[in-house]
Amino acid sequence: MQRVNKSVFTNPYDIAHNIDSLSAFFCKHCPEYRFVSPVPATNGRSLIEYNGGYYRLFPFVPGSCTVDVVSTPAQAYEAAVQFGRFTKLLSTFEAKLLRKSIPDFHNLSLRYKHFLAALENGNAQRIRESSVLIDFLKNQSNIVSMYEQIIYDENFRIRVTHHDTKISNVLFDQEGNGLCVIDLDTVMAGYFISDVGDMMRTYLCPVSEEESDYSKIEVRDEFYYAIVSGYLAEMKDVMTPKEISSFFYAGLFMIYMQAIRFLTDHLLGDPYYGAKYDGHNFVRANNQVVLLQKLLQKKASLEDPMNVIMYT
Numbered sequence: 549m550q551r552v553n554k555s556v557f558t559n560p561y562d563i564a565h566n567i568d569s570l571s572a573f574f575c576k577h578c579p580e581y582r583f584v585s586p587v588p589a590t591n592g593r594s595l596i597e598y599n600g601g602y603y604r605l606f607p608f609v610p611g612s613c614t615v616d617v618v619s620t621p622a623q624a625y626e627a628a629v630q631f632g633r634f635t636k637l638l639s640t641f642e643a644k645l646l647r648k649s650i651p652d653f654h655n656l657s658l659r660y661k662h663f664l665a666a667l668e669n670g671n672a673q674r675i676r677e678s679s680v681l682i683d684f685l686k687n688q689s690n691i692v693s694m695y696e697q698i699i700y701d702e703n704f705r706i707r708v709t710h711h712d713t714k715i716s717n718v719l720f721d722q723e724g725n726g727l728c729v730i731d732l733d734t735v736m737a738g739y740f741i742s743d744v745g746d747m748m749r750t751y752l753c754p755v756s757e758e759e760s761d762y763s764k765i766e767v768r769d770e771f772y773y774a775i776v777s778g779y780l781a782e783m784k785d786v787m788t789p790k791e792i793s794s795f796f797y798a799g800l801f802m803i804y805m806q807a808i809r810f811l812t813d814h815l816l817g818d819p820y821y822g823a824k825y826d827g828h829n830f831v832r833a834n835n836q837v838v839l840l841q842k843l844l845q846k847k848a849s850l851e852d853p854m855n856v857i858m859y860t
Contacts, residue, residue, distance in 0.1 A: 549603060549604075549605050550603065550604055550605075550606065551601050551602065551603050552595070552601075552602040552603070552604070552733070554601075554602060556650065557649055557650065557733060559647075559649075560595060560602040561595065562647035562648070562649050563595070563649050563732075563733045564586075564593070564594050564595035564604075565647050566646045566647055566649065566732070566735055566736070567585055567586065567594060567732050567735075568585075568594055569641075569645065569646065570583065570585075570638070570641070570708070570732070570735065571583055571585040571594075573638065573641050574637070577637075577640070578637050581633075581637055581728070582609070582719075582727055582728040583728065584606060584607065584609060584719070584728060584730055585606075586604040586605060586606055587604075587605045587606065587607055589605075609719055609727065609728075611721055611722055612719040612720065612721060612727055613719070613720055613721075613722065614715075614716050614718070614719060614720065614730075615715050615716065615718070615720060616715070616716050617715065617756075618715045618750070618751045618771065621768075621770045621771050621773075621774035622724065622774070623715065623720075623724065624715075624747070624751045624771045624774040624775050624778065625774040625775075625777060625778040626718070626720065626724065626725060626726035626778065627713070627715050627718045627726060627747065627751070627778070628744075628747060628774065628775045628776075628777075628778025628779040628781075629726055629778040629779070629781055629782055630718050630726040630727075630728060630729050631710055631713050631718075631729055631743050631747070631779065632778065632779040632780070632781065632782030632783040633782045634708075634710060634728075634729050635707050635708055635709060635710075635740070635743065635782075635783065636782045636783050636786055638707070638708040639707070639786050641708055643706050643707055643708045643709075643736075643737035643738075644706065644737050646708065646735065646736050646737050647736075648736055649733055649734060649735075649736060650711075650734060650736075653711055653734065653736070654711060654738060654742045654802075654805065656691070656692055656695040656801065656804075656805050657692060657695065657696055659805050659808055659809055659812070660689065660692045660808060662808075662812050663685070663808040663811065663812045666811075666812045666815040666816050667682065667815070669816075670812075670815030670816050670817075671815055671816070671817060674814060674815050674830070675815055677830075678811060678814065678815065678830065678833075681807075681811055681830075681833055681834060681837055682811070684837060685804070685807060685808055685811065685837070688804060688840070691797075691800050691801060691804045692804075694797060694801075695741075695801060698739060698741070698794075699739075701790070703788045703789075703790035703791065704739055704740075704741075704788070704790065704791060704794075705739075705740075705788065705791070706737050706738065706739065707737070707738065707739070707740060708735060708736075708737065709735070709736065709737070709738035709739065709740065709742050709743050710729055710732070710734065710735055710742075710743050711734035711735065711736060711738060711742050711743065711746070712731060712733075712734045712746065713743045713744075713746040713747045713750070714746065714750045715750065715751065716731075717729055717730055717731045718730070740779075740783070740787065740791055740798070741794065741797065741798040741801050741802070742798075742801075742802070743779075744775065744776075744779055744795060744798040744799075745798035745799055745800075745801045745802030745803070746802050747775045747779075748772065748775060748798060748799035748802065748803070748843075749799065749802040749803045749806060749836075749839070751771050751774075751775060752767045752768055752771050752772055752775075752799070752839070752843070753765055753766060753767065753768070753839055753842075754766065754768065757806070757810075757832050757835050757836060758831075758832065758835070759835055760831045760835070762834065762835065762838045765835065765838045765839050765842060766842060767839070767842045767843050767845075767846055767850075769846070769849070769850065772799075772850055775795075776795050779795075780792070796843075796847065796850055796851040799843055800840065800843065800844070803836055803839050803840045803843065804836075804840055806836050807833050807836035807837050807840060808833075810829045810830075810832040810833035810836060811829070811830070811833035813829045814827070814828075814829035814830045814833060
């Protein structure tokens, strides 16, 4: 039983519409795929409203388990396969029919505008104390420019994408094989860089965005190649050459966006993410900036097509 967080998903029926639409598509076109949809209520609906809350009930998948932290390249590979398979099977679904459960969720241009506005209207002391981070992020605004090119480039196709590809959103069997993806509330029309980028942001580093000892932050090459090879195992026949050449950018895209979101929140007094201690979002922003720097340092080797081919 799950209650939808209405402060995040302001129109829960948009989520229900999306999941119901995908469920109908899978039942008709890919009945063999394990799509975990809500159990219908007695009125036939997948979402019910009760005492001001919105609820749905999901079936338990026997023999399944979830993983909270990626510990092996094999797990990263299996997860990438599952997210790639999900998007590939939905290649003939009209992605634009999906409703925007979180409008502008991965709109980097808008996030960057919010960041610049926070520099004008945020806490003056926090802005001064964050000057090094601010300068670095402004100097990497070419990542925003690349995103703005992508959204007008027909070589980057709008697809059904999950938008929240952390490892805990994959069901595994007891032998560690991926079964399917879950937590579909953020499924919307989007670009592959969102799903691949979020895997890179959350799988490449052995520590999470909460880590304040930045010396522990690193980019693990074998996990990068596991993501690329797993995703391409499903998606290579439906991706354009330009998309395939943009895997490295996908990682930059998501890490950079999360860094500016954390720093924006810090400068504005932590209204969105909240803070468990003073400077919490500043630490998170620093963490993501270090991860971005580590990834940029490996650009030449990780972006080399021959290395990707070797591992795929």
